[in-house]
Amino acid sequence: MSAPPELPADFADFGPAQIAAALIAVFLVAGEPFVGYALHRRFEGRLRTDPLARRSFYRRLLVLEWGLSLVTLVVWLAAPGVSAAQVGLGPPRAWPGLLTGLAVLAVAVLVVVSVRALRSGALVGPPPEVVRPQVPGEPRHAEPPGQATVALLPRTRSERHLFALVGITAGICEEWLYRGFLLAVVAALAPGLPTAGLVVLAAVAFGLAHAYQGLSGVLTTGVLGGVLAAVYLQTGSLLLPVLLHAVIDLRFLLVPSSALPAAAR
Template sequence: MQNALWAVLVLVIGILVLRAITRERREYGRFKRMRRTAARQRTYRRWLVESLVLLGGLSLVVLLAAGGFVQPVLDDVRSAPVIAPALDALAGGLGIGIAVGLVVVLAGLIAVTVVVGRSATEIPALGDVAALIPRNRAELWYGAGLSLNAGVVEELLFRLALPALLFAVLGNGPLAFALASVLFGLLHLYQGAAGMAGATVLGLVMSALYVATGSILVPMALHAVIDLRSLVLLPMVVTKAHRIRA
């Protein structure tokens, strides 16, 4: 059983590393040189399907192999000396305050994006993602699709499935979530060092939310909102992409 789990882990990591090093960097390099929206939309469409099939498929394979460790890895992290007292505080009612605070922060982020974006001359971004930003109304729909897809399949793989598999072979919950976040950052290799670092930090934040709430739906929703802000709201506010016909 243990050997089989190790084999699944090596296979998944190998696929993710290969995707990050070859397909991600090479395809994004070509995408940055595209000027015709028809070509860009075809690439968006292919990325959307490939992400859904590949990451969704990997999630299914990993959960079939290590689904029994989903709850044990959560229990292991929650019992860690540093984390357990914080979770006790959450159980005392602070959790509701944090949930409300999260909603307020997201609403504030959206409001600031709208207000500041109206006077911005270019879309702010962390890492090499400028070419990825939709440029017209038709591309915005793909931006929305990619955002929602990422929120679901990436969280399913990197916050639910992979930590369970890593815990099954390593026996350490905090380490499992940390390594999964590093792999999540690696998937953003095409964005450069800043993009990878930002994605890794985001992965750790999503992991903390998942551990604190016990619901994968929370990081899924937050991830989707963050991506929607970048790929839909910002281009609408700053470049008025929704007014530009393809």
């Protein structure tokens, strides 16, 4: 896997926007995990008492992701000499390599298997009479540990409509932020970093951004982030990663509410 020639080769290419670009990159790697964790825990705490908690959280996600994406877009536009191709905004220039293609196929298989498992009711918990009672002083999370993602899944028609927008937004905005923008900044800061290093960094950053899902969620999304980064770097375009990312998120719309834990509804 060779380094894509279109990435910025020198941080000076960002011109007067270099400080803003670096600060945003640091936030994506080190700040977003804490912000996301805090927001999700607050959301979980509202689920049992507020029937509009999910819709409110979806709207907040839409505002935050599009807002940050617009900020980074302005930073890129203010950076002289950085073309659209250098941040992945263009058509694919090549197909992914064999190993990357096999990794994408493996992700597709896992998506199909996970949808079948979810539709079968694998997430439905024990009946209410055997659910562990809440301990006084314990954080009021809507889901047991490891089930943070389940809390986000839509139950009603209106929630599903908003969740569809969230899924499409995640595909567009997160690929722009964590693949296009972040990797362009890193490549400009460390022009000697090999492509494999960029893939690892993208995997780590994306995994940490999902810290609210616990260790298993960090590892799973980290692997996914690495695969999407490899697809981006080998094709030179964000198009395929955006489509793959959106499909992966939107698969949850195939899960009926009856297959989800009652405690999270």
